[in-house]
Amino acid sequence: xxPAVSDASxxxxxxxxxxxxxxxxxxxxxxxxxRERRGFTWFSAIQQLRSENVRAAFGxxxxxxxxxLNIIVYWLVFGKLLNVNRGVENYITFLTIGILTFxxxxxxxxxxxxxxxxxxxxxxxxxxxxxxxxxxxxxxHFIRFVPSILVMIFFVLSGGESVRWSWLxxxxxxxxxxxxxxxxxxxxxxxxxxxxxxxxxxPHFIRLLLYGSGVLYLPSSFTLDKRVLxxxxxxxxxxxxxxxxxxxxxxxxxxxxxxxxxTAWAVATLAxxxxxxxxxxxSYGE
Amino acid sequence: xxxxxxGRVVLSVQDAYLSYRVGPRHSLRDRVSxxxxxANEIEAVRGISLTVTEGDxxxxxxxxxxxxxxxxxxxxxxxxxxxxxxxxTSRPTLLSVGGLLNQQMTGRxxxxxxxxxxxxxxxxxxxxxxxxxxxxxxxxAIDMPMFTYSTGxxxxxxxxxxxxxxxxxxxxxxILSGGDHSFQAKAIARINEIRQQAGAVMLVSHSLREIxxxxxRVVWVSEGKVVEEGExxxxxxxxxxxVQAAKKRKPPAPQANSG
Numbered sequence: 274x275x276p277a278v279s280d281a282s283x284x285x286x287x288x289x290x291x292x293x294x295x296x297x298x299x300x301x302x303x304x305x306x307x308r309e310r311r312g313f314t315w316f317s318a319i320q321q322l323r324s325e326n327v328r329a330a331f332g333x334x335x336x337x338x339x340x341x342l343n344i345i346v347y348w349l350v351f352g353k354l355l356n357v358n359r360g361v362e363n364y365i366t367f368l369t370i371g372i373l374t375f376x377x378x379x380x381x382x383x384x385x386x387x388x389x390x391x392x393x394x395x396x397x398x399x400x401x402x403x404x405x406x407x408x409x410x411x412x413x414h415f416i417r418f419v420p421s422i423l424v425m426i427f428f429v430l431s432g433g434e435s436v437r438w439s440w441l442x443x444x445x446x447x448x449x450x451x452x453x454x455x456x457x458x459x460x461x462x463x464x465x466x467x468x469x470x471x472x473x474x475x476p477h478f479i480r481l482l483l484y485g486s487g488v489l490y491l492p493s494s495f496t497l498d499k500r501v502l503x504x505x506x507x508x509x510x511x512x513x514x515x516x517x518x519x520x521x522x523x524x525x526x527x528x529x530x531x532x533x534x535x536t537a538w539a540v541a542t543l544a545x546x547x548x549x550x551x552x553x554x555x556s557y558g559e
Numbered sequence: 560x561x562x563x564x565x566g567r568v569v570l571s572v573q574d575a576y577l578s579y580r581v582g583p584r585h586s587l588r589d590r591v592s593x594x595x596x597x598a599n600e601i602e603a604v605r606g607i608s609l610t611v612t613e614g615d616x617x618x619x620x621x622x623x624x625x626x627x628x629x630x631x632x633x634x635x636x637x638x639x640x641x642x643x644x645x646x647x648t649s650r651p652t653l654l655s656v657g658g659l660l661n662q663q664m665t666g667r668x669x670x671x672x673x674x675x676x677x678x679x680x681x682x683x684x685x686x687x688x689x690x691x692x693x694x695x696x697x698x699x700a701i702d703m704p705m706f707t708y709s710t711g712x713x714x715x716x717x718x719x720x721x722x723x724x725x726x727x728x729x730x731x732x733x734i735l736s737g738g739d740h741s742f743q744a745k746a747i748a749r750i751n752e753i754r755q756q757a758g759a760v761m762l763v764s765h766s767l768r769e770i771x772x773x774x775x776r777v778v779w780v781s782e783g784k785v786v787e788e789g790e791x792x793x794x795x796x797x798x799x800x801x802v803q804a805a806k807k808r809k810p811p812a813p814q815a816n817s818g
Contacts, residue, residue, distance in 0.1 A: 291571055291646035294636035313675035320672065324663040397637045398659050399676050400650055469583060558638045559580050 297554045298402075304547075306402040314405050318412040337420040340376070344369050344424055360494030362524060366432035370521060371488040373421040374514045377447075378454050379479045381414040385458035386465025386472035389557050396558050403557045404550050407462045411455040422447070429521045442520035442527075449539045450513045456542030459550040466557060486510035509538035566612030569728055569759045570634060570651060575643035577604035577626075577633040603629035605783035606643070611728070616750070616760040618774030618791065620767065620798055626783040627763045628655065631730040634761065651761075652677065652726035654718065654734050666701040666708065666716050667692070673720035687723060695719040696742065711739055718746050725753050731762045747773060767795055 298306060307314075326335045348365050351357050358364040388406055389396065396403065422443065430436075465472040483489070485508065492505045505511045512535040519527030582599030603626045611617055619627045632638040634645055635653035659673045670691055674684045692701050695715045705713065718734055731750070750760060750773060764770055770777060770791065777794040779786045787794050 291568065291648060294634065294645050294647050294650055295640055296636075309678065309680075310675070312681035313672065316672055316675055316681065320661070320664055320668060324661075327663075395659060395676075397632055398653060398655060399673075400636055401676050401678070555639055558632070 295555055297551070300548065300551055303402055303404070303551050303554070307404055307408070310401050310405050313401065314409045315412065317405075318409040318416065321409070321413050322416060336417060337423065340373055340421040340424045341427075343372065343376075344428060347372065348428075359490040361491050363432045363434075363522065366429050366434065366522060367491070367518065367525075368489065369428040369432075370425055370518050371514050373418075373425055374450060374517045375483060375486060375488045375510065376421065377414065377418045377450055378457075378510055378513060379482060381411065381454060381458055382461050382479060383472060383475045385410060386461045386475055388458075388462045389466040390469075393558075403554055404459065404547065407458045407550065408455065410462075411451070411458045414454065415451050418447075425517075425521065434521060434523060437523065439520055439523075439526070443517060445532075446513065446516040446520055446535075449516065449535050452539040452543050453509060453513060453535075456539065456544070456546035459546030460542070463550050463553045466553065466559075482510060486514060488514065507534075509535060509542070512538065566614055567648075568610055568612050569615075570611040570647045570761075571645070572607055572609050572630075572634065573644045573646075574606050574608050575604055575630070575633055575645055576602065576606060576641040577629050577638055578602040578641050579629070579638075602641070603783055604633060607780070607783070607785055608643075609778055609785065609788065611759045611761060613759060614755075614775070616762060616773050616775045618770035618777040619761060619763045619780055620765075620770060620777060620795065621780035621786075622802075625780045627780055628732050629783075630780065631655070631732050631761060631763060634728075635730055647728055649727045651728035651730050652721060653730045653732065654721035655732035659720065660705055660713060660717060662706040663704060665704055666695070666697055666712075669705055669716055670695075670701075670720050670723075673717075674723050677721065677724060679724060684723075691719050691723055694745070696745075711742070715742055718742075718749075722749055722753065725756055725758065727758050729753055729758060729760045731760060731764075733764055743769075767799070771795065 297303075322336075326332055329335055331338060347368055351368065352365045361367045385407060388410055389403070392406055461471075461475070485505075487505055492502060492511075496502065512531055515525070515531055516527045516535055518525050519531070578600045580600055586599065605626075607626075607630060609617070619630065621627050629638065631653055633640060634647070635651045636645070637653060659676060660669050661672065664672065667688070670688065671681070671684050674687075674691075675681060679687075695701065695718075697712060697715060700708070700712065705716070708716070714734065721734075722729070729750070734746070747769075750762075753760065760773075762770065762774060774791050776789060777791045778788045779794050779798050787797060
């Protein structure tokens with residue numbers, strides 16, 4: 274049987290033309306579709322958070338307890354047990370900001386690489402721009418990060434810093450961090466769909482990144498090698514962590530150049546991430 | 560073709576091939592032991608062509624694993640085509656069992672999330688929520704988490720959600736099977752309503768009674784190919800006699816449940 278295709282024969286409306294159901298929308302339309310689903314995006318991010326910890330006695334309190342306990346362990350080991358400072362004044366404050374900011378930047382990535390497969394039954398049930406999934410996922414992790422700011426402030430204050438106007442710089446710094454994390458999530462969501470192996474190797478790469486991003490120590494107090502320091506300065510993870518440290522720690526202000534570099538990284542990563550993810554749109558139901 | 564030939568074509572499937580990937584595109588094992596050939600794909604639809612016109616209710620019948628559900632997924636643009644072409648005047652909406660539902664959330668939250676996934680705004684959903692809850696007939700149970708629901712209650716939520724907005728082309732996959740008689744009657748009335756609003760429906764069901772009641776014509780699918788297509792009663796009778804004959808020849812074997 275040869276089906277009749279009546280593309281142009283209908284004259285009573287534009288919408289009557291037959292179009293491929295697998296057609297990828299143009300990038301501009303894609304962004305419009307994403308904006309139309311913003312309600313769905315927020316709702317699913319919040320529902321996801323709500324469904325967590327419901328069985329725990331402390332419930333949502335765990336969103337605060339998790340980063341707090343995380344830092345308390347470091348404080349016990351490095352601050353009390355070993356009493357190290359690794360060449361940094363006020364080491365616990367420095368460490369707290371480093372670890373919690375790094376958690377926002379890098380911890381979502383392994384999950385992002387499995388995101389499309391985890392939601393496969395949803396993807397095969399209804400069409401919506403698939404980028405909604407990594408966006409909702411990044412929002413979920415961003416909300417999860419908010420209590421970490423309280424933990425930071427607690428350790429910053431107990432480390433002897435005083436409240437200053439520059440603390441407000443945390444807001445743009447965290448927005449830069451979010452933008453960067455969203456871009457990375459988009460990129461790794463598609464990579465993880467094509468190559469599951471990347472997702473499996475990712476935790477090890479992130480551990481390498483942990484040591485290469487000055488989370489646990491300040492690189493300049495360990496080496497004077499210009500090339501090594503240049504590597505750190507160009508590393509967006511280190512740059513963004515330094516911005517947050519600069520906002521809270523008086524002795525380590527962030528330079529204007531650092532702000533520009535980190536912003537450029539974040540915006541470029543998001544742009545690349547959106548285009549890269551949109552390109553694979555038709556294949557995510559596989 | 561037994562459809563009303565005068566109607567406008569709303570969905571056209573041409574020689575469509577659809578498959579599921581069950582493993583990596585290029586695995587190390589394939590490279591080493593299979594000379595680069597991948598054994599990681601299941602071809603569920605192998606060259607199906609059909610045309611759906613305005614007002615059609617096309618019943619699709621066939622045994623489990625014959626490719627019926629896969630065909631619907633392909634028509635909704637949810638599963639990429641291996642080859643061929645599927646065109647439609649607007650993206651068809653697929654209504655199947657469970658894919659959208661989140662067991663941890665309440666029926667109400669599922670209705671809201673599902674409708675928003677289908678493209679309604681939060682405000683539009685809130686406006687229709689009372690009507691939807693009433694249509695579902697779930698009463699107070701709507702505020703209980705979905706894991707407390709029976710299969711029939713789940714299918715009520717699912718049906719209500721997916722027909723909240725009248726899609727031009729609706730694809731139904733075993734959707735009426737779960738609900739009880741009172742809900743089935745309501746659901747069939749709703750399907751007829753959609754049909755009259757210049758829509759078209761494709762319907763997968765194992766209940767031949769249901770197909771007889773609502774389909775305007777029938778496509779019989781086996782092993783990913785169309786066996787026969789035509790007038791509802793004729794095709795169903797031939798399908799039934801073939802299935803009966805096969806039963807007599809050998810005891811029924813369990814089928815893969817991916818149909």
